[in-house]
Amino acid sequence: MNSLPSHRLLTIGALSKLTGASVRSIRHYDAHGLLASVRASNGYRMFADKAIAQVRQIQRMIATGFTIDDIRSFPDCMLLIEGARSCDQISDVQRKRLDAIEREIAELERRRARLLKTLSEGTVPPVE
Incomplete structure (x- = not known):
């Protein structure tokens, strides 16, 4: 994804602190297409606010036993809404x-x- 909404953008460190996920996990989710990031002029990854709910939802699914590949196959509604009901x-x-x-x-x-x-x-x- 080339651009993110003009809402507040978060560094990977800030996203990590807000969600409790490690920076390494967030990079992993991003690399597998579960999150959208852009690169700032300094090369850092930046994430939209919605990534907070997405990371928390991914963590919930992993804790339930789903793999990254399983999660990638889920409809977007499962990732965009924290605590979303199963489809x-x-x-x-x-x-x-x-x-x-x-x-x-x-x-x-x-x-x-x-x-x-x-x-x-x-x-x-x-x-x-």
């Missing part, structure tokens, strides 16, 4: 992510049981 278009992605998380939990529970057995018996049980 019908992403329910399949949400179900798939939930299934993946449930598989990970099941695997961790199996590992936990093996480790508990190892601790109680003093030997490593055979793989089942």
Whole structure:
């Protein structure tokens, strides 16, 4: 994006402080097209005010288990409004992510049981 609205522009450091996201994370989101930035005459990235809500929303989605690629596929309304409700278009992605998380939990529970057995018996049980 070549130009941003004439609203207040934020440096990456200011955006980091306002959102709690690291500068590195913000650069990563920008590099993957989740944020729009322009370069100031000094070469610094500058972000429009709306980037505050966008970064917070991206953080929420990542904390829910979505990947950057998942988030990139979401409709813009999911990024532009902090706390936006899920759109019908992403329910399949949400179900798939939930299934993946449930598989990970099941695997961790199996590992936990093996480790508990190892601790109680003093030997490593055979793989089942």
